[in-house]
Amino acid sequence: MPKRPEAIETVLFVVELLRRIPRNRKVSAPQLHEQLRELGIDRDLRTIQRQLDTLSEYFGIERDDRNKPYGYRWKEHSKGLTIPMLSSQESMLLTLAEQHLRNLLPASLMKSMEGFFAQARTNLGPLANAKREREWLSKVRVVRETQPLLPPKINPGIFETVSNALYANCWLKLKYQNAAGEISEPEVMPLGLAQQGPRLYLVSRYKKFNNERSLALHRILSAEASTLTFERPKDFNLQRFDNDGQFGFGEGKQIRLTFRIDQDAGQHLLETPLSADQTVKVIGDHYEVSATVVDTAQLQWWLQGFGDNVSNIRRRTVRN
Numbered sequence: 001m002p003k004r005p006e007a008i009e010t011v012l013f014v015v016e017l018l019r020r021i022p023r024n025r026k027v028s029a030p031q032l033h034e035q036l037r038e039l040g041i042d043r044d045l046r047t048i049q050r051q052l053d054t055l056s057e058y059f060g061i062e063r064d065d066r067n068k069p070y071g072y073r074w075k076e077h078s079k080g081l082t083i084p085m086l087s088s089q090e091s092m093l094l095t096l097a098e099q100h101l102r103n104l105l106p107a108s109l110m111k112s113m114e115g116f117f118a119q120a121r122t123n124l125g126p127l128a129n130a131k132r133e134r135e136w137l138s139k140v141r142v143v144r145e146t147q148p149l150l151p152p153k154i155n156p157g158i159f160e161t162v163s164n165a166l167y168a169n170c171w172l173k174l175k176y177q178n179a180a181g182e183i184s185e186p187e188v189m190p191l192g193l194a195q196q197g198p199r200l201y202l203v204s205r206y207k208k209f210n211n212e213r214s215l216a217l218h219r220i221l222s223a224e225a226s227t228l229t230f231e232r233p234k235d236f237n238l239q240r241f242d243n244d245g246q247f248g249f250g251e252g253k254q255i256r257l258t259f260r261i262d263q264d265a266g267q268h269l270l271e272t273p274l275s276a277d278q279t280v281k282v283i284g285d286h287y288e289v290s291a292t293v294v295d296t297a298q299l300q301w302w303l304q305g306f307g308d309n310v311s312n313i314r315r316r317t318v319r320n
Helices: 006-019 029-039 045-058 088-104 107-112 114-123 131-136 158-168 238-243 297-304
Strands: 061-064 071-074 170-177 187-196 199-206 212-216 220-229 250-262 279-283 286-296 310-319
Touching: 006 029, 006 045, 006 114, 029 045, 029 107, 045 061, 088 114, 088 131, 088 187, 107 114, 107 158, 158 170, 158 187, 158 199, 158 220, 187 212, 187 238, 250 297, 286 297, 286 310
Parallel strands: none
Antiparallel strands: 061 071, 170 187, 170 220, 187 199, 199 212, 250 286, 250 310, 279 286
């Protein structure tokens, strides 16, 4: 591929700068420098500062020079930078993606996409001609099956460090406090990130071990990404880790579970089975349900939640 002319490179650089200037908050030159570097655009900090000062003279950009580093944002009545290729449908998709995938994407990618997310929000704003797409955001919702809980507090910078190390296959040095209050400082190989309700878990391998552990992000006291990378283990599969019940506090032990449940309490199991091989018999005013499942503490809590409506619980080991 022929090298792009210097003038084109400069234009692309300016466009990316304008795209990343927010409307309702301020951004500094060092922050933009980091975002552009994540995108692969290599410019030194002084170049970005000079370009921002020039742009603020010719565009509707406000420069706050009361404190250093200076803050930049679009002025209140400025149209900002709009990109015609981003349609109202694409804006709706990006807005939903930002809402639901924020904790499942690397922090560096979210930062590099901030300009697109900001434009998507603008395209769906009250002044935009996208009434149906804007209304759609209030017509859909992911609802919870259990009692809603507030997410635990994660120390500043932990998610960014962990997700970026996971993305780049870099070793992590952690300071971790478990549920019993014990503190350890392991060096781990990050392999997966999972969201369970309001909590986030990092699946990792400790150095010199070949088994996986789940570490709650809100229990990580500090995290430092190493410059050393690793080869992702071919024998690890995050979906299999989940299917084995590891996030439900199990160890992959499959059982044939049989129990009786009051028909009113168990009606939903006819529509949403426990497994593909589930069988149901009607015995009086109860259902006798049998299914192959992974034996976990989460399963036990689920059964206990039915109280006296569940009885005759039997377990038969299928596979360890």
